Amino acid sequence: MTKYDWASLEALMQPRGIAVVGASPDAGKYPGKVIKNLGKSGFPGKIYPINPKYDEIFGYRTYKSVRDLPGPADVALLLIGAKNILGMLDDLIAIGTRTAIIYASGMAEASEAGVELQEQIAAKARAGGIRLLGPNTLGAINRDNGTWLSGAAVLGRETLIEGPLSMVTQSGGIMGSFLDRAMAHGIGFSKAIATGNEADINVADCVGYFAQDEATKAIAVFAESIRDIPKFTAACRLAADNGKPIVLMKTGRSERGKRVTQGHTAALIGNDDAYEALFADLGVIRVESLDDLFLIPNGIINLPRPKGKRVGVISASGGLAGLSADICDRVGITMATFSDATDAEVKELQTGYGSCFNPLDITGQVVTSETWWQVRHMHELLLKDPNVDVVVSGQAAGQYAEQTGIDLVEMAKAADKPLIPFWTGRDVNAGGLRRLRDANLPVFEQADAAFRAVKASVDYAAFLRERDTAESGKAVDTNFARGAVTMDAFPLTKTDVVVSLAEVEIVTLSLTPDDQVGPFLTFADADGSRRHGLIPWNSRQADMLAKRFVGENDSRRDVVRELIAKLAEIAITANLPTKAVLAFGRNGEPLRADFAQGNASDDA
Template identity: 30%
Template sequence: MNVPQASLAKLLSPASIAIVGASDNPDKIGGRPIHYMRRHGYRGRVFPINPQRESVQGERAWRSLGDLPEVPELAIIAVAGDEAVRATDACAAMGVGAAIVIAAGFSETGAHGRILQDAMTRRARAAGMRIVGPNSQGLANFGNGAITSFSTMFLEVEPADGPVAVLSQSGGMSAMMYGLLRQRGMGVRHVHATGNEADVTVAELAEAVLDDPEVRVALLYLESIADAGPLARAAAKARERGIPLIAVKAGRSSAGARAAASHTGALASEDRAVDAFFERHAILRARDPQELARYAELALRSPLPGGERVVIVSNSGASCVLASDAAEAAGLQVPTLAQGTQRELARHLPGFATTDNPVDITAALLSNNGLFGEALPIIAGDAAADTLLVDIPVAGRGYDVAAFARDAAASARQMQRPLVVVAWQDAVARAFREEGIAVFAQEQEAMQAVSALAWLRRAWRRPPLAWPAGSAGRLPVRKGMSSEAQALGWLRDAGVAVVEHRVCGDADAAVAAWRELGGAVAVKACSADVPHKSEHGLVGLGLDDEAGIRAAVAAQRRVLDDLGVGAAGWLVARMVPALHEFAVGVNVDPVFGPVVMVGAGGKYVESLDDVAVLLPPFDEAEVLAKVVTLRIGRRLAGLRGDAPADAAALARLAVDLAKAAVAAGPGLRSIDVNPVRVRAEGQGAIAVDALIECA
């Protein structure tokens, strides 16, 4: 639901808050928000609702919502069961702008809870009231003290306002993410948990939070995506402001199950569709909250890497080796330093030190604590250093760690590029963090973060692509599965390269088609009731004489009779020699729309699972960049004397198919094009078999 962001202001910056079920005990769910707001300087009006008390935590208490002297902008519903429903309805009826429903027992419990939740939400929407939850831990804005959450974590880990926003469906994950960030020394302004998302979603709150000028990094934890629109808008806003939007997407849905009848489309699973959506919208995906916190630290404490080249400096040769291995594993480069840089380093480092990348300044650092200060500015001036990584496997007594940190910070300011540190010792890490430098415990973690943030910068730089509105002919069937002939005909009319073929009613027509096409042909029975023909012997290949064609038609007719299905004719198609077989498929996802798959084709398509997934719109270059990462993709250039294949034609076919799917509109469910025969370079790529499923 696209709702103006102004309607969410009452959630993030309310002028007045009522707490239904308020408690005098700050350790109770109904007492914790009041305690937090008093402690963190909330300046709005607080109205505890508790019929048993005259005051709650020093605030005047009220017997009911109806007794309040004004309509609050926000209500916290901290009562359970039917009371929560009645209180939410009462808030909506009196004109409250928004409510946070903490109570559980709704959609997370099953069908009955879903019915209760949906009915309550409908009534609230009809009255113009927004709902966070139910089953929500609440929201927290440390910028203005509006802490409407009961999270214990804010007592365990001291809050500090800062430039990070955390938005999560899970209350537990929001608390964990907050704790991990604070452990790394980062201040957190927003910590919001949406619970069941009956109404307000993480994506909607992200849109609103990104209007906060103090926010510089936004972190999301998502368990489901019901509507891609708000998330796409949040990503666009983040990109416009230069704010990294980093997300953990947990779990898998059954959204792709409807594609089961189209095997190629089914391979574009829901999770890979999420990956494609994130890539399209420059949302950086983290695997877990720990990785998310590491990415956030690098994004907050340095510029985004401008490239994939890393220069490594360490006082340990072993760490140099490990860091180099980690860089390569993360897709980064360890370039050679310029000769001038190496000569200058040689003037300052011991004769047994290594002056090329990685730079090993050796254990001489213990006797000369100034070596980092001498070496880092020299390296910072080298154009090859997109990122500088300082790896300190051990330091302690005898090492001036504070000086190391100051020298590193000075070099970071000089180079205006990322400088990161690997240090597992807490005291060493703390010294560098105090200077505003991102610190990682392991080389792998550091290199993965650098690679991820370099990807994000590339994604931001990618110019937006839009396809002009297209139109496709009427889909081949109203509902269900098409025949191969219907699918190939529709694709041909939509501009997709398909094999030259004829549709014939009997053996005489099949023979005539063979003569017209000239050369060997494939003869296949056409029946929408038997989509996978080869499994039933309904495909004859390489036929090049009249007797063989007639025999194939007769044999296939007998198979159809045995199966109890009728034939819609026979498809006679020219045989197409090729170097490789690919599959290209489309699955129309209920959230993301058409999702396109390109990968290894033929009869082993499901077992190979060698596929790339893209979300329209995309161009041929994007297809090629994805395809070359596949196992089969590496063969397109030609291996061991093989001729190179026409990869450009394959990419063109994928783009044409995607455009046809987008233009087809809501009636399309899936398209399965397998195989696509990719010929030698310059000779094209041709779809020789296809199925289309319509809703």
């Protein structure tokens, strides 16, 4: 197995000295903003502005050349034009600089000439032992030690909130937006890196670095492509080993999105279904919202890990209860059935109003000073119910907002399961919201965001529980016959029952070879949903994949598991695109399986 030097980013994130090449005294220009931010950050090391036109910039002695520096410059900030970088690298190699940041654009993303220049720069840096960040980057930020190597506007905030979340993005603009929006929600960060064109340092390097960084507890990724799949896989596995969730947003799903992305950072996009399979196997949580990039990891790392997937919802609003039910169904959340003890006590408390159905509507009738204790008590009933693994509280608390916040914080801290509130008010409920955020209790302002976080938290906990056994199991049989697959290769119980089409469910399972990620499977269910996974290498992985595709208790699971194993054998021996179409009866009994090779389309 290849070993990667994740610590090679230490010079970038923990430098002793910083050379600012092309520094400017004009704080309105990007080179001036960079050095101004460094001066504000409290960086404890040495700052060396380099510009032959000046003797001093912002109070720092300024040098004519990097060769004149009196001490080490572990990182050089190259705030100069692209055409001047090759020559500057010679000087940096001579003084032993370990990392350089190239902010300039106009290279691989711009033209063939730019591609050639970027390759020349990367080759020279590699030969001289220098790691490169960029080109076309906004830089890097280590909030913890004042290494602010960026002119990002977000660094102009009065306060940068400290937190255990670190972020890597190929887009500099996204880095600033992400940090600003996260802190607006009271969520702080530790480190952020914008990789740009990735002439050298890439997303995988940064994920690996964060995975072994003690200050980082969760990792957010905004990616346009994954350039080094083996390194990315190793980095994600290291993060999982250390219990650090990775939440990722990736562009390039649509054809138009792919074209835009390729023009931005010269990224190679790849097959999105293949990426889905890769992320699922690595436990990477893929999201579609920029806010989910910080809301979901913040929830996972600040709450107890769910022991199961059964969710109980409680609300003092019938409207929020109904909304919650719809969202849970849409995102695939398993709703808990309350225990008999919970059911009996709730019914006693709610005589004449409310319901004991999940979601539990306690109604506004209990939101009075005399009956307020019932609100807390019914939360506590769900928290101690053995049939409930996660509790979600939908709040529109009004005049009792602050007391609600106090109670939720106290109950969450005492509970051994997650208690997740979503808070629908703004100014009227500000006191309660402040109580929750001051206590670092994850809180969501939209119900759908809360339930997406619940689903992600439950799925990630299940992934961690199962991954330790995924490597065990009988290896896939590679003696499976090569060539065309026939019905004899996958016998089903014969049936003479005649059924109507209304009583038949058609699903497909497709094997698709992929040069970047490797062969993967796509399961298209009868309801139109699609799930993906890399091919399994042993029986245990095949079993886990079947559970991901159809669910743990689905009657189709055994048949799907067997078919997964057959397609894995084909991937190992022949690696031909293969599609299986399966027909199941209304009770999940297998009726027929047909196969085709040479076309991986999964349209039923």
